[in-house]
Amino acid sequence: MKIKLDFHMIKGDGDSSYAKNSSTQGKAILSTKPMVEKATKEICMDLQPRSMVVADLGCSSGANTLLFISEVIAIISEETHASNNNRECPMEVQFFLNDLPNNDFNHNFQLLEQFKQSIVRDCARKGLQHPPYYIAGVPGSFYTRLFPCNSVHIFHSSFSLMWLSQVPDPLDSSMNKGNIYIGVTTPPLVAKLYLHQFEKDFSQFLQTRFIELVPGGKMVLTFLGRKTNDVVHGGGMMNTSLELLSQAMHTLVVEGRVEKEKLDSFNLPMYGPSVDELKQLVQESQLFDIIDILPFDLTFDPIDKLELEESATTITGRPYSIHEAIYR
């Protein structure tokens, strides 16, 4: 499979769709709202752009990306109200939703009419006026250039940067037998190859975003990562849930329903970094300053029904949110 062309979350809004199975990711967006708020307010005050450009990288399909957009619109509405809207022209906002080309962008666009009505209702309830805003899709990998130089004020990405651009190279079918990610029986060399691929990809991400961000622009990035520097036993949702998935696939091999060679040669293009790994890569790039870095836990509830939360199996995950400001 070519990730750049074929990869996508499950489309539409059926029972197994991403849209219906992403409440945990939605909780991460709610948890990082204070960082988004701080970044947006600072851009409004310090840069006072006539048109603010905001991009959500790895937006996927469903309500989560619209939740982020609604947060930004609410923050700007409040900010403009607080400053008595004493601008000659109101600030307008351009949102870009980015994901790989095979993402279900149509589903997002179909949700827009309802979304716009909810923004009007929300602002009316608070006695505020929302800024004029425009929403467009940008297909392409966030490991490549997506926007013109110096054109974006805020980059946001949540639960997406753990996806690598490819399975680590040169990881062949015999090197990580029985595992689909870094598991307890994974040789240290394989774990190193995973780390190297993440370093390569994330450094590329930082370099491209540096070119595209306006001077003084900000990024709020939320990662699915791990608690410690121990890549095998680091804890968190990735180690735990992928180990369970690996065991489940093993059962299918034992039952003769999946060929052993297929499982042995399958490796996920994902990597959950530690806080130290992230800090080091940002520092080494010499392109960005980290303003805040905040590890937080989320309960993993695959079922989108709040009333079931108490009884759902909880696996602790640990995404990291980095809020970075540019330094030129």
Ligand SMILES: C[S@@+](CC[C@H](N)C(=O)[O-])C[C@H]1O[C@@H](n2cnc3c(N)ncnc32)[C@H](O)[C@@H]1O
């Ligand atoms: C788990 S979803 C998160 C979606 C959304 N941000 C949320 O919080 O619900 C990860 C998304 O990242 C996208 N993705 C993975 N690699 C990507 C890349 N290189 N460029 C753009 N999007 C990518 C996937 O297609 C997927 O839609």
